[in-house]
Amino acid sequence: MISRLDLFVAISALLLIALVVTAGVYWKKSRRAADSTWESLLERLNDVNRGNVARVALDLIDEDGVNSDAGPELDSTEIWKLLGGLEGMERLEANCDVLIDLAFYVQREYPEALVIAEDLRLKAREIQWHVSRLKGAAERGNLETSFADYAQRAAATYYLMTRHLLALYEAGNLPGYSQLQAAL
């Protein structure tokens, strides 16, 4: 028969192990982010068809990011094909993780660039929000009806975000601009 005290010790030990393991996992991740170089971050970016992302994005917005007057012309099937379906959206989502790490890198190297880092984080999470809605829709079996709206907005946000990041690097004449341009 397990006594109350034995149960307390067992649960406390489990809690302690869980806390130590969680701390270790996150600490390792934070060290990996801290030790990342610009090149290693860019290598983690997934291949995304920039032309297709731009086409889907510019169907919703213009080059300045303003909603187009004519309204979207691409239908669900075309958007699905251009973005590579849910798998393509997952690649965009994975790139958002890298963009968050890029934000970490920018903020660590240039604390004054906090505003752009914060913007990158915010928008990367916005895309992740859109993709999570798509995944939810896929699980519920109504992906077709949701795909066009969420995917097109995610693509538009991704397009603008990467353009702003490139503009920043170009404006600052920072090392790594050409690599970033090639990767994004």
Place this chain on the structure above:
Amino acid sequence: MHLSGIDLVLWLAGFFVNLALLVVLLIKRRFASFPIFVVWIALSVVRTVTLFIVYRMGRAPYFYTYWSFGFADLILQLVVFYEAAVHIFRPGPSWTSDVRRAFLWIIAIALVVGIALTWLGAPAADDIESRIVIRGNFLSSVLVSELFIAMIGMSVKLGLPWRTHVARIVQGLGVYSLIGIVSSCLQTYFGFIRGGEAYRTITHARIGAYVICVGFWIVTLYMEAPEPKSLPEEMHRQLVLVQQRASFVLGRLGGSGQA
């Protein structure tokens, strides 16, 4: 009540390392960045001296003084975490999005887990004072540890870097709290059996860990953080322009997207 040689040595060690840390914090002007942490260390110095004096007055005055300082200590430790959270999650004028709501959830879960476990543990002690002390130590260790881990997890998930001194303060506090879970769990289990021999040994080990932790703070907070790179003037100007434009455009897009 009688103090053994090792009791006195550890008591003195605790006092001197806290005093040394306080001096380092004041000399290095860390008060401007971490005022609550400095107050917490100052309280630790005052507590050590006060408890040493009150110890000779008998069990009841010692217990009430110990408990009053213990309560203030827990509150200050939690506020030190809040201070660290401000440094990490509010690097600019406002909090990083969703952080506050997430933190409220974490605090609620940490409290429920901590209180439930503290209730479950029934310290093997004859008097209520000892049971309260053991349970109080356990609860504070569990709470601070959970918040420490949650803070690491959230900062990694959000991609927020830790500045050097914040990281060292939180690391020290977090590791000491994890040791605190082990020590107070063992104290709950062994209680005051064999005249409190096990209890005292565990207390000595915990104080030793605390002295090491304060030593870590003395060294790391004495050292200056690496100088950050500064942005070139032109880039800084462009950054502001790009950011203003990005916020304007994405704000419009987001406003129609997530409605």
